Amino acid sequence: MSATGTCEYQPKDYKSDLKPIWCPGCGDFSVVQGIYRALAAVGRPPHEIAFVSGIGCSSRIPGYTTAYGFNSVHGRSLPIAQGIKMANPDLLVLAAGGDGDGFSIGGGHIAHLIRRNMDITYIVMDNQIYGLTKGQLSPTSQKGRVTCTSRFGSLEEPVNPLLYVLAYGAGFVAQASPTDLVGMAAVIEEAIRYPGFAFVNIQSPCVTYGEEGQQIKGLKAISESLSALGHNPADRLAAMDLAQHYGSKMHLGVFYRNPEPPPTYGDLVKERQALLSKDALPKERILDLFIKK
């Protein structure tokens, strides 16, 4: 198929041969299934997809797909994803990581990716713990949570990832979970299709270090569908109001979708390139710029 053309792809076409190191029962298995299905629905060939991640259990995910993967360094998937997208705007660029990778060390980068509105989809697998390094506190852990680095209970309020991105003005914000597989695949697909920066927070339980109440059963108990609540995703303030329940309720679906998506950074860059290219000196004559007229 030609570049940017779409074909009939099955979810299996996006699944690589690398066997995940995740513990059996890990929520990330369902998430990667959701990603395979979303990509099949969107239909871009695997070789036209760049999938960047940071460090953590969930950051292993690019290796389990047939896309061009980049399992980079802790917290820096977004700068690298931005570079990829700017270099080749026609690629489908995805970024993924955990709550620590994204909201602790990576926290400083999210605001800027949002305000640049690059057409990148960022998927965070939020399990309120640092799994890979053996169970330390994460920025989304509840206050009072006992972990290896908070044996007497955490003294900090958690970050609210949903409010964080909504407040910075993200154009597409959703939350999903393996408790609702159809919803999760649908929301990932919608995020990929959204023309601009799109954020999906996925409550994906850690079966090894997560608390009992945070496993699939516990999540189902606090789960509520945003569409069933009658939420209007074009209303940012209503979205922010609902987002405040992060931690006590798990709202699933689209919190916010900009009804009139502004031009993406890539659109604006293309526009500028088109405007200025006529002024380009031939490269061999570039030094003419230094000739005093």
Added chain:
Amino acid sequence: MRKDLVFGMAGSGGDGIVSAGDSLLQAAAAEGYHGVMTKSFGSQIRGGESSCRVRISTTPILNPGGNLDVAVALNWEDFLKFGAELPVSGTTVVIYEAATGIKESEIPLVGVTPLQVIAVPIAAMAKETAGTERAKNTVVLGLIAGWFGIGAVAVMKGIRKKLAKKGEELVEANQRAFDAGRAFAMEHPLKASMNVVPSETKGNVKLITDGNDMCAAAAIFAGCQFFGGYPITPSTEIMQFFTDQVWKYGGSVLQAEDEIAGIGAAVGASFAGKKSMTATSGPGLSLKSEMMGLASIAELPLVIVDVQRGGPSTGLPTKTEQSDLFAAAFSAHGDVIRPVLAPTSVADMFRITIEAFNIAEYYQTPVIVLSDQEIAARKETLDPIDTTQFKIINRLVPSGADLQDYKRFKQTDNHISPISHPGMLGGTYLASGIEHVESGAPTNSGNVHQRMNDKRTKKFDPLKDRKDLFEVTGNPNAPIAMVAWGSIAGVCREALEMAEAEGLNVKLLVPYLLYPVAEGVYNDFFASVQKGLVIEQTHLAQTFKLLRMHVDLPKGLKSLARSGANPFLPSEIVAALKTLVSELQRSHEGNLQPQE
């Protein structure tokens, strides 16, 4: 009867093989032995391949050991994954799971014929006695008690204690599994007895701990009141120890949002007058470089522990290496000298960490402690340490006179200025990364810059005379030498013993202070040396090159360097030394030939 045994055991995370090693170490300590245990894993969080080595001895142990005396393989696929970490030789007794279906004459060890090979129905015994195959590890402990005389009583005592809360049924199940293993061993005695002689120090108190916990405990002892850091394998346990303990001493600990914030908070705590530290591994050290430079120019005391792992970048997070030396010495732009210390074992980690704080406080500088994954994660038994022998040094506080017209960066004879902190009346100053005059005010004057650089580098001159931060063993006039640091020093100490036992004339230099390079100490050491090896676990031979930058090395001094996760064996070092001895003899004979 043996004085020393090295066990190597491998299986999967589900086999509890590391728990078994732990129990064995605890039991050995209870029986008065010295012991060391190291662990190694695959990349799964749970049931991946898993191994441990336990060395038990009647004398203090220098190093986790080379070739195994006893190899226990619960399955061959996992055992072989550990390659050179579990070396089997002609003197090894191999015990393996009969359920693997492999005949004793056909075990998959290429090119080696072990001393004895025994298939044991470990899983079946576990199933029969404890009702689950997962009690394999306890059966193994029973076999070890029966065949090698270690832990006959102490193992079950330890297991009882550990499982007491989980119920009598579990304890009984383990007891039956243990007894079955022991009975099997008694019924199938080894061809040659390998019992370890009873220890003469039974009943003495023994500490058991690992490098990370020891480092944290030493820091608190030295008066560290603040820890700022971020989780990273294999250093996270240092932060975890602080989160358990430091509150009790009026201090605090912050798991910051990232590595830079972690060291930033520690720099802040130091500015505020408290002894502070951070800990990390390679990737974190790279991130922290800017802050380290800031602490250097602002002349703020700070201890940074780097628990080295395989690099570069994410590298090999669970394997040891020594390749952060260049980064420790040279990270951060500009002309900076930053002391680098390296412990060689869990035992001297206590002393070296205290030394790091003393040097940091005295010289008002960041100091890097280069630990490594091997020392950090290995458990050692230790004789109690007399903490009263250690002197604690605090930063130079301004006197009343100093505080009249206080100048933070006042030039003094030894280039060290009294340092104030917020809250001290009369001591207000501006700390910054920008170049500054004596008062701390910013400057861009070339003259001042030259003088300040002089101050900040010359202040470290006395460090180069610290002979107590170097260890020389063997014949001081030997013509053949080894240089090694960190966990490799232990391997070389054992190699030295073996070489001397064979009549070789060699000596070993172990630097605890790696940077600044103490040229005088090295010159003295190399005076008699004609041939030698700088032995290190770095692909680029970083130590060799660092020495070459500062010291006129003997022509015959060569590098023996390899990447991490590839251990050195004492025997291979002895072989390399023997080669040097022959080369030396030949060249002497050559020199004695009559001239044409």
Added chain:
Amino acid sequence: MAIQGIDFAKLSLKDALDLAILIEDEAQERYEDFASQMEQHRTPEAARFFRYMVENEAKHGRELSSRRLQLFGDAPRSVTPSMIFDIEAPDFDAARAFMTPRMAMEAALASEVKAHAFFVSALPALQDLEVRALFEELRDEEIEHQHLVKIELAKLPPDSRLSEEDFVDEPAPQ
């Protein structure tokens, strides 16, 4: 378990057969994933059982495929894998490191029960008589599969009352 985009009232026999094949495919792939996870995490007995289930699902898939071939040749499919989620495939959450063969079989049993429930719930909406017959057949087969798993379960000795976690090593930091 979930579906999307399936109109049972309008379901043709071709689509129904294709759906049934996709259901078996999905289950086969899931058991394959589970077997692989168990092997990665050194839980060989559970792995063996899951490989046995892979074979079962493959066999059912083959039977349905040959029927489909006979009736409809290689006419293009109009149903896609994205229309079904975990119908007969066990939930990912059902796997655990160190799971016993009993736990593995119970996961398989739960899946057969799930699949049975799917066919039962679909029946009232079906209009086409041949499709009804097919779904009734598949529903009854699920009962047969449950029966087979129960036989295997009965062969097992009871699990030790002790928990796996009491024996295994702590997780390893990476």
